[in-house]
Amino acid sequence: MSADISRTCKLPVGPVHVALEEPMYFRVDIDGETVRGVDINAGHVHRGIEYLCTKRTVYQNVVLTERICSLCSNSHPETFCMAAEQIARLEIPERAAYLRVISAEVKRIASHLFNVGILAHLTGYDTLFMHAMQVREIVQDLKETVFGNRMDLAALCIGGVRYDLDAETTAYLTAALDKLAPEAAELAKTFRNNGSILRRTKGVGVLTREEGLACGVVGPVARASGIDYDVRVVAPYAAYDRLNVPVPVLPDGDVWSRAMIRLTEVGQAIQLIRDCLRDLPEGPTHLHDRPDIPEGRAVAKCEAPRGELIYFLKTSGADEPERVRWRVPSFMNWDALRFMFRGAKLADIAIIVNSIDPCVSCTER
Amino acid sequence: MTRLPQDLDARLGAAAPSGIEYSSTATQHGVVSAWCGLAKSEELVPVAKVLLELGARLSMLSARQLPAPEQEEEEEEEAAEGEAQAAKPEKVPPKTFGGTPLDGTSYEIDYHFDIGGDTLTVIAYVPAGGSIASLTQYFRPADWPEREIMEMYSIAIPDHPDPRRLFIDPAIDTAVLERLIPYSVLVNASSTKALWDKVLSMKGGAS
Numbered sequence: 001m002s003a004d005i006s007r008t009c010k011l012p013v014g015p016v017h018v019a020l021e022e023p024m025y026f027r028v029d030i031d032g033e034t035v036r037g038v039d040i041n042a043g044h045v046h047r048g049i050e051y052l053c054t055k056r057t058v059y060q061n062v063v064l065t066e067r068i069c070s071l072c073s074n075s076h077p078e079t080f081c082m083a084a085e086q087i088a089r090l091e092i093p094e095r096a097a098y099l100r101v102i103s104a105e106v107k108r109i110a111s112h113l114f115n116v117g118i119l120a121h122l123t124g125y126d127t128l129f130m131h132a133m134q135v136r137e138i139v140q141d142l143k144e145t146v147f148g149n150r151m152d153l154a155a156l157c158i159g160g161v162r163y164d165l166d167a168e169t170t171a172y173l174t175a176a177l178d179k180l181a182p183e184a185a186e187l188a189k190t191f192r193n194n195g196s197i198l199r200r201t202k203g204v205g206v207l208t209r210e211e212g213l214a215c216g217v218v219g220p221v222a223r224a225s226g227i228d229y230d231v232r233v234v235a236p237y238a239a240y241d242r243l244n245v246p247v248p249v250l251p252d253g254d255v256w257s258r259a260m261i262r263l264t265e266v267g268q269a270i271q272l273i274r275d276c277l278r279d280l281p282e283g284p285t286h287l288h289d290r291p292d293i294p295e296g297r298a299v300a301k302c303e304a305p306r307g308e309l310i311y312f313l314k315t316s317g318a319d320e321p322e323r324v325r326w327r328v329p330s331f332m333n334w335d336a337l338r339f340m341f342r343g344a345k346l347a348d349i350a351i352i353v354n355s356i357d358p359c360v361s362c363t364e365r
Numbered sequence: 366m367t368r369l370p371q372d373l374d375a376r377l378g379a380a381a382p383s384g385i386e387y388s389s390t391a392t393q394h395g396v397v398s399a400w401c402g403l404a405k406s407e408e409l410v411p412v413a414k415v416l417l418e419l420g421a422r423l424s425m426l427s428a429r430q431l432p433a434p435e436q437e438e439e440e441e442e443e444a445a446e447g448e449a450q451a452a453k454p455e456k457v458p459p460k461t462f463g464g465t466p467l468d469g470t471s472y473e474i475d476y477h478f479d480i481g482g483d484t485l486t487v488i489a490y491v492p493a494g495g496s497i498a499s500l501t502q503y504f505r506p507a508d509w510p511e512r513e514i515m516e517m518y519s520i521a522i523p524d525h526p527d528p529r530r531l532f533i534d535p536a537i538d539t540a541v542l543e544r545l546i547p548y549s550v551l552v553n554a555s556s557t558k559a560l561w562d563k564v565l566s567m568k569g570g571a572s
Contacts, residue, residue: 235396299398301484310477
């Protein structure tokens, strides 16, 4: 009789859950407090944006792709523009290449600080959460001052960028980075040393290097599992081939390693922006208005805050593209949760999900 | 400075004896995009095995319905009219190099592989109502994209290990990217028809 009774029971987590900013439904098999398996049910924010893209012109799509996701609202149009520029064989001006790096790295800092802030909240260390969000506010103010909005929207266009830095905004940017750098370093120190953080994150949600390679994970999730892969280095774009881009790699593959990779990258992004400001050449910020995009096909990729973002664009020479397809970093990283959840405790589910920095809007489009 | 092997096209050609269509381009930064069209979609698996040995990572899958070449058909019609319909030429739709008809119903499935930063796109053509082999058993990252392709288009992937819907609810008919779904249906707002009837009848009464 007892053999017929299943030892595990199913626990629904989501679609609306305190640890998730966006809806995703996990059906978790638990045995006591231990996770034995997980089934992921997606589709709650599927909006059919890929279909919409084929009904709008290539230029309208720059605006549409900005709205796929909030935290990658710079990476989507950047990669889309790169694909269109490849098809039209356009070379963006030097100054635009550096300005693209600046906008991407500002976005990376804001995205990573948000993620580690939420991690602090999930470990119950709310003071640190509020502190991290306050530090992030420096970047938000910076975006509002330089780009005119707190989302870094409308910074890019096909053929270059739509914003420029003058003496005043450069001075503000430099001062903001000077204020941010010590705060970010202090935050990293806390995550490195604080007992509460370490106890909840060390050895939790482990993804080994082999599992990571099998899942095809990208970005900080890959680098925290010892996979040395960063699009900025292996497939350089914009001005990254002229900049020193260090790639932090950690071997353990746990939640703590993923947070530390992000915090390290915040410091490196600050340095990259400073390098760009130092080397920023004079000249135009974009090519002539609205170059024609002929028939063609292209694949472009960039390193979004969460990892490799890849776009496929097929044009027919008409105003509307024939097909726009993209795959966001989160799309690959969901699968890795099955490994990370293995043997995890019920209380760690939220922390593990947050550690892949999931983006449901990006994943489901 | 491509990271793709020098003899990649030869290796792919050996795995796909029916023929491949290989080309490559590079960006100003030296990042290579190579394209490999397959004459026969049945040769996808042997090609994928070659790439597995090379340590490639399956980065993305894209599918699309190939458009019918409208312009050429119009020209044909004009020519036929010019000949006073003496001999009606049979309309034979053009084909891909492998023989898949390009009549607006066939599909192209692109498998984008990453090899050390460079991209190789393997292209398989599937006619309407056709099927393609699953790569999930060789490349784990093919799982979700293949499920997505099955719900977006009328493409069957019979040997997929988990062929459930991914994003679209099972209650919705398949091949959503091939149909126009009115917004009112999408948001389940068709119940407002009564309101529109009222609006239209009022408009009719006024005029």
